[in-house]
Amino acid sequence: xxxxxxxxxxxxxxxxxxxxxxxxxxxxxxxxxxxxxxxxxxxxxxxxxxxxxxxxxxxxxxxxxxxxxxxxxxxxxxxxxxxxxxxxxxxxxxxxxxxxxxxxxxxxxxxxxxxxxxxxxxx
Amino acid sequence: xxxxxxxxxxxxxxxxxxxxxxxxxxxxxxxxxxxxxxxxxxxxxxxxxxxxxxxxxxxxxxxxxxxxxxxxxxxxxxxxxxxxxxxxxxxxxxxxxxxxxxxxxxxxxxxxxxxxxxxxxxxxxxxxxxxxxxxxxxxxxxxxxxxxxxxxxxxxxxxxxxxxxxxxxxxxxxxxxxxxxxxxxxxxxxxxxxxxxxxxxxxxxxxxxxxxxxxxxxxxxxxxxxxxxxxxxxx
Numbered sequence: 001x002x003x004x005x006x007x008x009x010x011x012x013x014x015x016x017x018x019x020x021x022x023x024x025x026x027x028x029x030x031x032x033x034x035x036x037x038x039x040x041x042x043x044x045x046x047x048x049x050x051x052x053x054x055x056x057x058x059x060x061x062x063x064x065x066x067x068x069x070x071x072x073x074x075x076x077x078x079x080x081x082x083x084x085x086x087x088x089x090x091x092x093x094x095x096x097x098x099x100x101x102x103x104x105x106x107x108x109x110x111x112x113x114x115x116x117x118x119x120x121x122x123x
Numbered sequence: 124x125x126x127x128x129x130x131x132x133x134x135x136x137x138x139x140x141x142x143x144x145x146x147x148x149x150x151x152x153x154x155x156x157x158x159x160x161x162x163x164x165x166x167x168x169x170x171x172x173x174x175x176x177x178x179x180x181x182x183x184x185x186x187x188x189x190x191x192x193x194x195x196x197x198x199x200x201x202x203x204x205x206x207x208x209x210x211x212x213x214x215x216x217x218x219x220x221x222x223x224x225x226x227x228x229x230x231x232x233x234x235x236x237x238x239x240x241x242x243x244x245x246x247x248x249x250x251x252x253x254x255x256x257x258x259x260x261x262x263x264x265x266x267x268x269x270x271x272x273x274x275x276x277x278x279x280x281x282x283x284x285x286x287x288x289x290x291x292x293x294x295x296x297x298x299x300x301x302x303x304x305x306x307x308x309x310x311x312x313x314x315x316x317x318x319x320x321x322x323x324x325x326x327x328x329x330x331x332x333x334x335x336x337x338x339x340x341x342x343x344x345x346x347x348x349x350x351x352x353x354x355x356x357x358x
Contacts, residue, residue, distance in 0.1 A: 016301065036267050037315065070320070073311035077304050080263050086301050090151075091308070 007066035010051065010101045011094050013076060015058040017087030023053035026060060029082050030089075033075040046072050051098065059092070061101065069094065126154035127306040128331040130177065130203060130225070131258060131294030134159065142172075144300050149173040151305040155335065157203055157294065177335050179203040181227070187216035198222045202338045205256065211238055218247035224334050225254050225292060228280075230261045232269050240280040242287075249287035254334060255280060257316075257326075258296025259309055278316050290330040293323070 015021065021029075027050040034043045046068040053060035064072045076089040095101035129148055135141050148156050149172050157179040180201040184190040190206065190213055197204055205225040208214035217223045226248060229235050240248075240255050248255065257277060265273050284291050293313065297303045304312065310323035318326070340346060345353040 070311050070314050073308060074314050077308035077312050078263065080301065086299075088301050088304070090305060 006047075007096075008063050009066050009069045009094055009096060010098050011062045011064065011069075011072070011076075012092045012101055012105060013060055013062060014090050014092055015060075015082065015087055016090065017058065017082050017085045019083050019085030019087070020055065021058070021082055022055055023050055023060070025083055026050060026053055029079065030062065030076065033079050034072065037075050037078055038071055042068070042071060046075075048072060061098070063098075066096075126332070127152055127327050128155040128157070128177075128335065129153045129295050129303075129327070130155075130157035130179070130292055130331045130334075131205070131227075131256065131296050132156050132158050132303075133260075133296060133298035135298050140299060144297070144303065145172045145174055145176075147300045147303050151303060153306065155331075157331075177202045179205060181205045181207060183207045183209060184213050186210065187212040189213075190216050190220070194220065194222050199342060202335060202342065208238055209234060214238055214240075214244055215247065218244050218253055219251050220253075221251050223251070223253050224338065225256045227256045227258070230258065230264070230296075232265070232272060235273065235276055239276055240283055242283050245283040245287040245289050248284075248289045254290040254292045254330060255284045256292045256294055257281075258294055259304060259312060260296040260298070260302045262312065262315070263302055263304075274315055281316055281318065290333065291326050292331045292334070293326040294331075 015026065030048055030050070031043060034046050034048060038046070045065060047065050049063045051061040051063050062072070073091060076091060079087060079089050081087055093101060093104055095104065132144060132148070135144055145156065153174060155175045155177050157177040159179055159181060178201045180197055180203070182190065182193050182205065184193055184206070194204070203224050204222060205227050206213065206217040206223050207227045207229065208217055209229055214226070217226055226240065226244075228239055257280075261273060262270060281291055283289075293309055295303050295309070306324070306327050309327055310320055313323040313326070347353060
């Protein structure tokens with residue numbers, strides 16, 4: 001019997017921090033944040049995965065379970081420091097598909113005057 | 124939609140940060156922010172940033188008697204009168220005073236465990252029309268263990284407020300841009316307090332707006348009493 005796959009959400013986020021961060025550190029911090037607030041069970045249900053991260057613009061795309069979007073949002077909002085620097089993570093956009101999110105990023109980067117700070121490289 | 128309101132922005136540690144905090148508030152999607160007047164920029168400056176500044180005073184009296192002395196004459200000068208309750212007598216006095224709009228409890232966990240929004244407090248606040256204010260920065264600043272304790276207190280406080288139909292206002296309480304969160308993020312953080320999304324949105328839009336509109340109406344020229352206003356001179 002066919003089983004329907006888990007529904008997902010793709011989150012475009014931006015980090016505001018003085019320090020420089022690589023993708024691995026960001027993913028680790030996000031996982032740690034969810035674990036702190038919701039525990040191992042919450043982390044397994046939210047199932048966050050960093051799809052891509054632009055270290056220069058400090059923006060990235062995170063995938064998570066559709067039913068645990070609010071928990072992931074809360075965990076990102078709860079973050080106040082990354083790698084010893086004061087930091088905050090803001091969600092800029094949420095989409096059901098990666099393609100739609102990338103389309104929206106492209107559209108925004110065309111309309112905004114300073115795209116380098118908010119856009120992400122689209123392969 | 125009433126628009127989102129952050130009723131409590133604190134004095135930033137660096138004075139030049141105030142403008143960036145107001146800009147940040149506008150970017151995050153807030154239409155109004157509550158600030159003590161000495162911290163406010165020129166009215167035109169805030170307007171050009173796209174946020175409406177609500178004048179607010181935060182009182183930290185040491186006793187109920189001191190609170191009564193401080194409250195004299197303040198009502199007509201500020202759009203929001205908030206009291207930080209550091210003692211039980213202050214909390215009781217503030218909750219039954221009609222001049223107080225918002226009750227705020229200490230961010231220090233040791234004080235919070237002693238003085239908090241209990242059932243009696245909720246009954247008094249309900250009769251006087253006071254609101255309970257929760258600062259998100261208190262949650263963000265606390266370490267994991269302290270945060271767990273604080274969340275359990277806040278959960279009971281919100282439940283007490285619900286039972287007595289006391290409006291709850293959620294503000295950032297931020298003193299730097301790094302502690303400011305967007306309305307959606309605040310609503311998501313309220314998941315930690317078992318607050319549903321719709322109720323959470325009301326806590327950052329409808330409830331604070333109700334306070335601001337009520338007081339702006341009172342401060343408008345021609346106001347006599349609730350429901351009575353001078354509309355013109357008959358002569």
